[in-house]
Amino acid sequence: MDLNKLTLKQAIDKLKKREISIRDLYADVEKAIEEKNSSLNVYLSLDKEARQKGEKLLDKPLAGVPFAVKDNFLTRELPTTASSKVLEGFMPAYESTVTQRLMDHGGVVIGKTNMDAWAHGSSTETSDYGATKNPRNPKHLPGGSSGGSAAAVAADMCIVAIGSETAGSIRQPASWSGVVGLKPTYGRVSRAGVVAMGSSLDSPGPIGKTVEDTAIVLYMIAGKDQYDATMRNEPVPDFTKSIGKDIKGMKIGICYIDHKKLRSTPVEKAVNNAGAVFSSLGADVKTVPLSDQLKDNAILTPDYSISVYTVVQRGEVSSNLARYDGIRYGHGRSNFGAEAKRRIMLGTFTLSKGYADRYYVKAQQVRSLYIKNFQQLFSTFDVLISPTSPGFALKLGASMNSPMFGELEDMLLEPSSIAGLPGINVPCFHDEKTNLYLGLNIIANQWEEEKVIRVADAFEKNTKWNEWRNA
Amino acid sequence: MTNYMDYTPIIGMEIHVELATSSKMFCGCKNDPFYAPSPNIYTCPTCLGLPGGLPVPNKKAIEGTIKLGLALGCEIQEFSKFDRKNYFYPDLPKGYQISQYDQPFCRNGFVELPEGNVRIQRVHLEEDTGKLLHTTIDGAHVTLVDFNRSGVPLVEIVTEPDIRSSEHAKTFLKKLYQIIRYLKISGADMEKGSMRLEPNISVQKTDDRRQMTERELPNYKVEVKNINSFNFVKKAIDYEVKRQIEILEKGQTPLQETRGYVERTGSTVSQRSKETADDYRYFPEPDIPPYRFTKSYIEGIKQQLPELPHQKLERLSASYGISIPDTELLIETPDRADYFEACIALIEANNEYKKITPEMVAKSIINKKRDGMTHSPHDLLEEQKKKFEDSNINIQDVTQAVDQVIKEQTKAIEDYKKGKSSVMMFLVGQAKKILKGKGDAEIIKKLLSSRISKSGNSS
Numbered sequence: 001m002d003l004n005k006l007t008l009k010q011a012i013d014k015l016k017k018r019e020i021s022i023r024d025l026y027a028d029v030e031k032a033i034e035e036k037n038s039s040l041n042v043y044l045s046l047d048k049e050a051r052q053k054g055e056k057l058l059d060k061p062l063a064g065v066p067f068a069v070k071d072n073f074l075t076r077e078l079p080t081t082a083s084s085k086v087l088e089g090f091m092p093a094y095e096s097t098v099t100q101r102l103m104d105h106g107g108v109v110i111g112k113t114n115m116d117a118w119a120h121g122s123s124t125e126t127s128d129y130g131a132t133k134n135p136r137n138p139k140h141l142p143g144g145s146s147g148g149s150a151a152a153v154a155a156d157m158c159i160v161a162i163g164s165e166t167a168g169s170i171r172q173p174a175s176w177s178g179v180v181g182l183k184p185t186y187g188r189v190s191r192a193g194v195v196a197m198g199s200s201l202d203s204p205g206p207i208g209k210t211v212e213d214t215a216i217v218l219y220m221i222a223g224k225d226q227y228d229a230t231m232r233n234e235p236v237p238d239f240t241k242s243i244g245k246d247i248k249g250m251k252i253g254i255c256y257i258d259h260k261k262l263r264s265t266p267v268e269k270a271v272n273n274a275g276a277v278f279s280s281l282g283a284d285v286k287t288v289p290l291s292d293q294l295k296d297n298a299i300l301t302p303d304y305s306i307s308v309y310t311v312v313q314r315g316e317v318s319s320n321l322a323r324y325d326g327i328r329y330g331h332g333r334s335n336f337g338a339e340a341k342r343r344i345m346l347g348t349f350t351l352s353k354g355y356a357d358r359y360y361v362k363a364q365q366v367r368s369l370y371i372k373n374f375q376q377l378f379s380t381f382d383v384l385i386s387p388t389s390p391g392f393a394l395k396l397g398a399s400m401n402s403p404m405f406g407e408l409e410d411m412l413l414e415p416s417s418i419a420g421l422p423g424i425n426v427p428c429f430h431d432e433k434t435n436l437y438l439g440l441n442i443i444a445n446q447w448e449e450e451k452v453i454r455v456a457d458a459f460e461k462n463t464k465w466n467e468w469r470n471a
Numbered sequence: 472m473t474n475y476m477d478y479t480p481i482i483g484m485e486i487h488v489e490l491a492t493s494s495k496m497f498c499g500c501k502n503d504p505f506y507a508p509s510p511n512i513y514t515c516p517t518c519l520g521l522p523g524g525l526p527v528p529n530k531k532a533i534e535g536t537i538k539l540g541l542a543l544g545c546e547i548q549e550f551s552k553f554d555r556k557n558y559f560y561p562d563l564p565k566g567y568q569i570s571q572y573d574q575p576f577c578r579n580g581f582v583e584l585p586e587g588n589v590r591i592q593r594v595h596l597e598e599d600t601g602k603l604l605h606t607t608i609d610g611a612h613v614t615l616v617d618f619n620r621s622g623v624p625l626v627e628i629v630t631e632p633d634i635r636s637s638e639h640a641k642t643f644l645k646k647l648y649q650i651i652r653y654l655k656i657s658g659a660d661m662e663k664g665s666m667r668l669e670p671n672i673s674v675q676k677t678d679d680r681r682q683m684t685e686r687e688l689p690n691y692k693v694e695v696k697n698i699n700s701f702n703f704v705k706k707a708i709d710y711e712v713k714r715q716i717e718i719l720e721k722g723q724t725p726l727q728e729t730r731g732y733v734e735r736t737g738s739t740v741s742q743r744s745k746e747t748a749d750d751y752r753y754f755p756e757p758d759i760p761p762y763r764f765t766k767s768y769i770e771g772i773k774q775q776l777p778e779l780p781h782q783k784l785e786r787l788s789a790s791y792g793i794s795i796p797d798t799e800l801l802i803e804t805p806d807r808a809d810y811f812e813a814c815i816a817l818i819e820a821n822n823e824y825k826k827i828t829p830e831m832v833a834k835s836i837i838n839k840k841r842d843g844m845t846h847s848p849h850d851l852l853e854e855q856k857k858k859f860e861d862s863n864i865n866i867q868d869v870t871q872a873v874d875q876v877i878k879e880q881t882k883a884i885e886d887y888k889k890g891k892s893s894v895m896m897f898l899v900g901q902a903k904k905i906l907k908g909k910g911d912a913e914i915i916k917k918l919l920s921s922r923i924s925k926s927g928n929s930s
Binding site for chain 2: 073074080082087090092093094096191192193194195196199200226227228229230315316318319321322323324325327328329348351352353356360
């Protein structure tokens with residue numbers, strides 16, 4: 001029956017109409033997991049009683065549907081390891097706000113997915129529990145750090161998933177795995193109960209098969225939480241209302257494709273084609289020229305954002321990992337992997353006396369220039385589009401011995417991440433030979449997820465790149 | 472021969488005060504570390520430093536800090552924030568303490584004292600650490616950690632080195648303590664650990680001091696820890712000043728270090744001195760947005776301030792004509808001041824008390840140590856009323872009783888004339904007995920003594 005191939009929207013509809021049963025849905029999902037997990041290494045832990053839990057939740061909005069959740073979200077029922085040996089077997093005493101809200105709305109956490117250890121990466125290869133393979137082409141990486149969640153969706157080993165993004169960790173694996181990944185505005189979704197990586201950047205968000213699926217989930221999990229002081233007080237709009245809207249007259253800017261690394265590449269072509277699609281739908285599409293200076297109506301080159309992100313994030317990481325001393329929980333510090341150690345050392349250095357002004361403070365100051373740049377651009381544009389990743393998913397092993405791998409791969413996403421903006425990845429090209437995808441990144445101003453969703457949904461519905469839409 | 476007067480102590484103070492809020496600084500756990508029946512019962516993901524725990528600031532604690540800053544004459548900063556102070560210690564679960572570094576809530580205040588004003592450099596807010604307990608279990612030396620105190624709101628007050636003697640330090644601390652009690656923001660109990668202090672002490676030749684500008688300080692300072700009462704502050708400072716003068720007399724400079732006060736000997740001993748200063752790698756706390764207080768918000772808090780000691784002192788002594796020293800005693804604690812005013816209010820509301828003056832009430836409170844615990848305002852006034860009635864007794868009756876006593880108590884009178892002045896109490900008691908308890912003891916005493924001296928030799 002392949003009920004595991006249903007989208008969230010379809011699954012909820014069919015379940016509520018009693019066209020399908022929870023039992024059959026879980027049977028198909030669990031079969032897919034059984035068949036593929038050992039080869040793809042998507043899930044680190046699974047809840048054997050997920051189906052029974054789902055059966056009780058039919059009347060709730062999410063109707064008992066199974067979710068794959070990245071292993072940096074604290075869950076009481078399943079271990080939470082952040083893919084590190086330091087937290088091997090760690091059973092939290094409390095639940096993250098995001099998974100609690102999911103469950104309150106009738107979702108079930110069927111398992112915790114693999115990730116780059118501590119979310120330090122863009123490949124899922126730096127997991128202490130082995131790499132996850134890209135379901136589209138297992139010789140390739142799924143992207144990261146939410147690689148397990150993106151792969152779970154791509155392989156129909158769940159109906160929908162939860163990931164988190166610090167700079168690219170939702171959108172990039174979504175791009176490489178050919179699925180939809182929605183990074184909300186920083187402060188839209190609670191970070192309480194999520195293993196902290198870059199505290200001023202971390203944004204939990206949904207990864208799913210369609211734009212609509214991610215809109216449904218975001219609406220369920222977003223909103224003020226008393227346990228997170230960095231959240232907005234405003235009520236959450238119903239993001240599902242942005243589905244099926246036309247985009248006539250919306251102002252769309254194409255960015256970054258004139259960067260020297262992207263010229264004459266498949267992504268340049270794919271994004272230009274996307275621009276044409278939007279034009280044909282009545283949007284007002286313009287190219288935004290790249291600039292290495294802060295200039296009105298130009299986009300600041302992402303090159304500096306690599307340094308900004310690297311310094312700020314590693315500084316915060318070096319402080320956030322200090323609590324893992326093995327005294328109150330977890331195993332000792334000797335269990336930190338090489339990448340974690342690198343980041344701790346670099347972060348400590350850039351915050352240290354005599355260097356903090358030169359590195360950390362400088363990085364935060366340049367960060368404000370990116371914020372200014374986007375504020376100015378969004379006074380003229382509704383959304384900006386760009387490639388999500390410079391290219392297709394790279395092969396297994398590509399990230400090894402390349403400490404700045406992630407930062408370079410995520411270059412196009414770092415500006416919007418450091419500015420706290422919302423963004424989405426939608427597949428925008430499929431290579432028949434390799435079965436790999438390219439992704440389109442759509443971003444908007446802070447708190448304007450509705451625009452992002454609206455434009456992404458229009459793109460998805462008017463192109464053939466979404467495999468579930470064409471099913 | 473060392474002349475200690477040639478030297479001036481240069482002393483600054485660092486004081487930590489635990490705020491008595493219901494919950495901790497960054498989480499909803501109960502703030503009651505001292506009375507907790509067991510260790511580690513007031514904990515949660517935030518104050519235990521569990522993965523994913525986030526801080527959410529306690530508004531009352533911030534308001535309490537601003538109130539203290541205002542009461543100490545500080546400027547409340549337009550922009551302020553929390554910062555992370557990174558270091559490792561088993562009682563610090565996150566591996567960093569959330570504190571304030573370069574942009575604290577309050578700056579540039581002062582406390583007026585007769586010995587000299589003490590400037591307040593800053594007042595900031597931070598979280599307390601857990602508590603370590605060194606003990607032996609089954610013969611093994613262990614250290615246990617109790618996190619009940621982890622995350623308790625802690626106000627830190629830093630003064631400029633304006634204190635010039637141990638007495639000055641004590642006066643300053645008493646004043647600070649009084650202000651804190653008036654604001655009702657903390658028990659400030661040194662024995663319970665809700666108030667901790669560390670003086671920073673240096674000494675300078677008085678001549679050099681006069682020539683130097685205010686800004687030039689000695690090239691070293693000694694921090695003294697482990698002081699548990701105001702009396703010990705005085706002892707510690709006295710010892711330390713003497714120790715430093717002796718070194719300076721030798722032409723040497725005292726070592727810049729941290730020393731611990733030893734109660735038993737009243738001395739200070741060197742603690743393991745640090746070769747390098749700690750690098751705390753301060754950076755703005757990313758989990759807590761910064762603060763931009765509006766003028767109206769600060770005004771609102773100012774309105775909430777209770778009458779402060781110096782204001783009460785002025786008002787009470789002016790309104791009721793009581794001497795300044797007496798008024799200072801009356802206002803020593805807010806409870807005593809309130810008690811005084813409750814008595815006055817009762818007088819004004821009841822005609823039967825109208826002969827009782829505020830001064831009488833003041834004297835009763837001060838001399839007889841009346842307070843609200845043992846005597847209600849009503850009780851005190853009744854006592855005064857009775858005194859009037861007693862003194863309204865016919866002066867002739869009193870004189871008669873006095874004469875009777877002098878006649879009867881010949882032995883006692885002899886003793887009194889010989890110089891045994893304590894006998895007077897007995898004689899007064901005898902007179903009162905005759906008067907059946909009435910009569911004012913002071914008047915009786917005066918009469919007795921004047922008549923005894925007049926009587927001269929035996930009649």
